[in-house]
């Protein structure tokens with residue numbers, strides 16, 4: 001019976017994945033993500049219903065646009081499949097089954113899916129443009145507020161923890177806005193801090209600390225590799241320059257998802 005549930009979860013994951021690729025492309029390019037019909041970025045041909053089905057459309061079209069035969073980047077397929085697998089892993093770790101589905105579990109799943117969408121889109125844009133998109137941060141903040149309201153309604157204990165995190169996020173946003181007036185550039189570091197707070201709310205402090213540790217290890221490893229590469233090619237870049245190119249938001253998100261799944265399986 002549960003196999004059907006996991007097939008549904010996988011399909012949902014691929015649909016989310018398809019939306020992520022769209023949002024990661026459109027948000028930095030200032031294209032509307034809900035009202036504009038999906039199109040081929042090369043010939044602008046509007047995609048038909050069958051071309052919109054995740055994974056299958058890529059396989060059926062042989063990885064090419066139907067009209068202009070321009071190759072579609074395999075990245076789309078990979079993100080869709082990964083997203084499906086990740087959602088299945090999380091659902092399995094959370095012991096979700098047809099027998100224990102109730103309204104509260106479904107609401108928790110919905111909030112978690114919204115959170116996951118936010119951080120994945122942040123990570124994707126960071127990897128492409130090395131920028132934490134403010135609109136996505138506001139989106140995540142909106143989810144956080146809705147989640148707190150929901151927790152108040154169901155009368156969860158320790159609501160103060162969430163309110164504390166929310167206040168902290170608001171303070172950082174105010175600092176960032178003041179900073180913006182002075183420098184006309186949002187601060188990358190402040191956005192990363194806000195991302196960490198939102199992670200702490202939705203995945204807990206322990207997972208967040210593990211995620212930060214894994215990110216720091218990855219970054220150190222990356223810097224050492226860069227230094228070694230430079231030694232060989234005799235071009236020297238300062239550490240500051242290497243650090244300015246680090247996609248911290250991307251590493252943090254991947255670490256968060258990996259650590260969350262790992263911790264869920266350990267305590268399962």
Ligand SMILES: [Zn+2]
Pocket residue numbers: 040041042043044045065066067068069070
């Ligand atoms: Zn095309």
